[in-house]
Amino acid sequence: MAKIETVKRLQENVPAQLRALPQWVLWRYEDVGEKKPKKPPFTIDGQRASIINPETWTTFPKALQAYTQREGYEGLGVILTGGLTVIDLDNCYLDLLFLATRTYTAYLLSPFPLRY
16 A cells, blocks of 8 residues: 555544544564564654653654655554553454444454444
C-alpha cells in the first residue's frame, strides 16, 4: 500500500480518543535473523523509542508528519499504557464475533475493513 493511502486511512480511521493521546511512535521492520522481523519503536527524530519513557513518544499529528516526511518507516504505533489493551488477531477474518463495550475494534489495512 502506498504511503499516501496509509496516511489517509490513519487520518480517517484512528479514533479521536487515540489521536488525542501523546504516546505515538514510528516503527519499521528490522531483520534480526529470526523467522519474523522485529518492529521496534522509533522517535520522530529517528532514534529508538522506549516503551517505558514517555519523553520518547509524541503526538499523533507529529508522528504522522514525521512518517510522511522521513523515509524508512513502515507506520505509526501507539504505546500501550494507561489502561489501553490490544488484542492482535492476525490471520483471523470475518468468522469472528466481536463483543465490544466501550471499545474500538479495527481491521483497517485488510481488503475487508472491520470497525466496531
